[in-house]
Amino acid sequence: MGLISGKIVTSGIVSNVTLTGKNNWNLTYNNNTGAFIIYKAVGTMEEEIMDIQYTVGSEGKTGSVTISEIKTTKFTSTDYISERLENITKLVTKKELTGISITTPPTKVKYIQGENFNKAGMVVTATYNDGNSQNVTNSCTILDGNGLTKNKTSVTIEYTEDGITKQAIQTIQVTEKLEIDVGDLNIKEENNIKYINDILPGTKINNVTGQIETTGTVKIYKGETQITDKNAKIGTGMKIVIEGEENQKQEYIVVVKGDLTGDGEMDDIDLLKLARYKAGLDTNLNGAYLMASDLYARDNEYASDIDLLKFVRILVGLDNF
Numbered sequence: 313m314g315l316i317s318g319k320i321v322t323s324g325i326v327s328n329v330t331l332t333g334k335n336n337w338n339l340t341y342n343n344n345t346g347a348f349i350i351y352k353a354v355g356t357m358e359e360e361i362m363d364i365q366y367t368v369g370s371e372g373k374t375g376s377v378t379i380s381e382i383k384t385t386k387f388t389s390t391d392y393i394s395e396r397l398e399n400i401t402k403l404v405t406k407k408e409l410t411g412i413s414i415t416t417p418p419t420k421v422k423y424i425q426g427e428n429f430n431k432a433g434m435v436v437t438a439t440y441n442d443g444n445s446q447n448v449t450n451s452c453t454i455l456d457g458n459g460l461t462k463n464k465t466s467v468t469i470e471y472t473e474d475g476i477t478k479q480a481i482q483t484i485q486v487t488e489k490l491e492i493d494v495g496d497l498n499i500k501e502e503n504n505i506k507y508i509n510d511i512l513p514g515t516k517i518n519n520v521t522g523q524i525e526t527t528g529t530v531k532i533y534k535g536e537t538q539i540t541d542k543n544a545k546i547g548t549g550m551k552i553v554i555e556g557e558e559n560q561k562q563e564y565i566v567v568v569k570g571d572l573t574g575d576g577e578m579d580d581i582d583l584l585k586l587a588r589y590k591a592g593l594d595t596n597l598n599g600a601y602l603m604a605s606d607l608y609a610r611d612n613e614y615a616s617d618i619d620l621l622k623f624v625r626i627l628v629g630l631d632n633f
């Protein structure tokens with residue numbers, strides 16, 4: 313039988329030491345004094361004899377666990393025992409944050425001015441002085457992610473652990489917001505479609521588009537065809553498209569009063585179309601074209617009897633818009 317006694321000495325940030333015998337070595341340990349005794353009835357020193365575990369506190373940065381006062385009986389070579397036990401002597405360094413990095417970028421990196429940064433999809437990984445790392449995404453703070461300003465190129469991600477703060481930078485792209493001021497134009501919205509309403513027959517395209525102030529570009533289409541002659545008459549059903557950067561887009565459908573045909577004028581043919589629609593002979597009147605019939609707007613109805621009456625009266629010069 314061999315028996316080894318000794319003492320565990322700790323310093324610094326080390327606490328809560330526990331010892332367990334390995335490979336059938338019996339062990340007793342007094343946590344208060346640090347004294348331990350380890351023995352085995354039959355055995356050699358050619359094997360691990362104990363496990364030592366401890367916790368590392370948060371104060372300070374380093375500490376140590378050492379075995380001292382080694383005494384043996386029945387073993388001939390104390391040097392060898394010391395050598396075995398020395399392997400357990402440890403210098404302990406507190407686990408400490410050394411940095412963070414964005415290991416997976418967020419799904420969205422392109423923004424419109426004024427939007428807030430969205431971290432969805434982003435993974436932030438913290439690294440430590442012991443070589444370990446962990447995902448800390450949900451504990452990070454986005455320092456400057458709200459109300460993104462035009463031409464901002466990055467946001468700063470910050471993470472703090474045990475008083476140590478580290479930052480990482482995520483590159484983004486922020487483009488100018490599409491701003492539109494339609495001036496005195498009357499905008500009407502129905503079924504999520506925006507109309508430019510109440511335009512008088514005979515109005516030129518330029519008189520409408522010229523009132524629009526925007527950071528984007530203004531184009532006007534009849535069907536799929538872009539109309540470049542700004543002196544042409546604007547007609548019901550034409551589409552004004554305002555486009556900004558990064559696919560920002562706003563569309564307006566034009567409604568010219570009394571122009572049910574789309575040629576920009578209110579005449580007999582429009583009147584005939586309205587009369588035929590009301591008689592059920594023409595069912596092809598809808599959207600902006602139907603809206604154009606609303607000459608008497610106060611009845612909240614399109615193509616009503618009073619709209620028809622007003623149409624006739626305006627046409628013959630007895631009434632105006």
Ligand SMILES: [Ca+2]
Nearest residue numbers: 571573575577
């Ligand atoms: Ca017409």
Ligand SMILES: [Ca+2]
Nearest residue numbers: 606608609613
């Ligand atoms: Ca009406």
